[in-house]
């Protein structure tokens with residue numbers, strides 16, 4: 001049957017499948033997919049203009065505003081093809097002669113993520129604000145993983161985070177990173193001021209688990225009695241008052257498993273008695289959390305089934321590939337009687353700030369500091385709502401320029417490395433290739449890209465760079481007509497162990513500057529869904545590779561169908577109708593997501609110590625230095641900042 005979707009479609013567009021109709025697949029929301037290398041856009045209802053098509057300089061259009069784009073974002077079509085053809089060795093076959101822009105800078109930065117922007121900032125601090133800097137970024141927006149998802153509903157703006165969620169950290173921010181955050185006007189300790197805690201608690205929504213029929217025999221939402229860290233880590237995600245009672249009575253797993261969950265989460269027991277703390281840690285770093293639960297805690301197999309994928313949002317792999325020590329440090333249950341501190345969790349709770357668009361506001365604040373005219377305003381709060389003026393990013397009159405949709409394809413010294421006075425950077429933009437020169441270059445892009453664009457680096461360094469791992473992730477942001485279905489089922493976050501997305505969360509209620517979060521269930525709601533496309537049973541590296549391929553080959557249409565289906569199954573007891581209630585979907589795919597650390601389960605040297613591949617990879621070479629969070633093999637914003645600082649020091653110390 002046709003549901004109450006308000007959009008109009010012609011007969012030719014009608015989707016025949018009746019389940020698709022129920023899900024609302026015929027509704028007019030943006031679907032941007034790639035067919036045979038050509039971007040195809042359909043139903044651009046949420047898209048403000050057609051600036052993507054045609055002109056050579058779309059960024060100069062006053063309508064250019066990527067945060068409002070829906071459909072496939074993150075590594076969006078148009079951003080990665082050049083790099084992939086470099087990888088495949090085909091790029092230079094069809095490349096014409098580069099055009100010399102004649103531009104000469106003090107510094108060219110490759111990569112406009114937090115690390116690249118911070119590098120430009122630190123460089124100007126050292127060299128003065130007249131230093132000329134060009135930042136090249138292959139995406140249509142700056143910020144890298146810090147991605148702003150913006151929606152309009154009626155006359156209101158709603159924000160979501162398409163990537164980096166918050167200022168949070170598994171280890172304390174360095175003095176450098178913390179001072180930069182402060183300098184940008186962010187008082188981390190003031191977060192509570194913006195958090196609408198009262199409205200949140202008064203709504204009575206609690207974390208839930210969605211048990212699915214295929215795995216557990218029945219589709220059922222049950223209170224989650226122990227909320228694992230990850231996803232929404234701030235202390236609002238706590239179990240409801242009756243969570244244990246409900247879980248023990250209602251969870252569709254064996255009675256023994258329910259009891260085991262309670263024992264695991266509530267008992268204070270040392271499962272390695274007789275060992276010193278150091279011996280315990282040594283043992284725990286060599287076994288997976290899954291083995292810890294099975295062999296040391298002795299839980300029923302249903303507990304493993306329940307918690308198998310609980311680690312996806314934090315580690316991007318299941319608990320069979322997470323070391324028990326990492327699990328302990330993150331605050332997973334089972335360790336409270338073992339003397340192993342949950343240090344990582346403690347730091348995350350102590351230093352936390354969530355903007356409605358995540359750390360995209362940090363990127364905007366950095367851009368404001370580099371090019372004031374591009375992000376008007378004076379405070380961190382006003383950067384949340386003040387619109388970025390994209391045409392200002394790349395102006396001849398500005399000492400700092402950010403050039404979007406520009407992929408660096410070659411970085412080399414002009415002449416011999418030892419005596420060179422300049423570096424030449426070649427980049428592809430639209431269908432053309434250009435060169436620009438600078439005294440120095442900082443490569444703040446993904447490490448796997450660097451050997452492809454900087455061939456003159458020593459082979460051992462290129463090998464170390466190429467070995468960098470990136471963990472793939474899908475962050476989908478969905479705008480709902482209202483939050484009433486979540487209200488009726490009494491949920492604010494849902495762990496779906498076997499859903500397409502494993503974590504489904506309503507965003508934290510943060511109102512800041514002119515931005516007002518939804519305060520009542522009747523208002524539109526922003527839902528965040530995350531997926532780690534990993535393949536249990538493989539090494540972490542192989543899981544990452546498989547997941548990356550999956551993300552690159554899944555169309556937005558498939559993602560949309562999965563999102564609609566999943567929300568419908570979880571929320572239909574609350575009256576949810578996907579055809580009526582979904583207003584917009586942005587699927588941020590990150591095939592090259594988190595910078596992966598080293599696993600004590602799979603990376604031999606992680607146990608043995610010695611120089612890490614990331615340390616070999618980030619060595620400066622002549623006038624070229626290397627930044628990015630890959631340089632620290634640590635997927636946090638502070639790492640991207642620290643690595644930028646180090647790279648700038650390396651090229652400015654003489």
Ligand SMILES: Cc1cc2nc3c(=O)[nH]c(=O)nc-3n(C[C@H](O)[C@H](O)[C@H](O)COP(=O)(O)OP(=O)(O)OC[C@H]3O[C@@H](n4cnc5c(N)ncnc54)[C@H](O)[C@@H]3O)c2cc1C
Nearest residue numbers: 111113114115138144145164165166408445628629636637
């Ligand atoms: C989904 C997700 C969620 C996260 N959540 C958090 C969080 O809550 N808190 C936290 O602290 N950290 C989080 N992180 C990690 C954090 O986002 C990163 O550590 C940090 O933003 C990385 O910044 P970066 O500049 O080093 O890299 P990136 O953000 O990846 O920026 C590098 C940029 O270089 C560009 N580039 C690559 N090659 C080229 C080329 N040849 N030419 C031009 N440009 C190029 C890339 O496209 C990219 O835009 C998250 C990461 C992901 C993926």
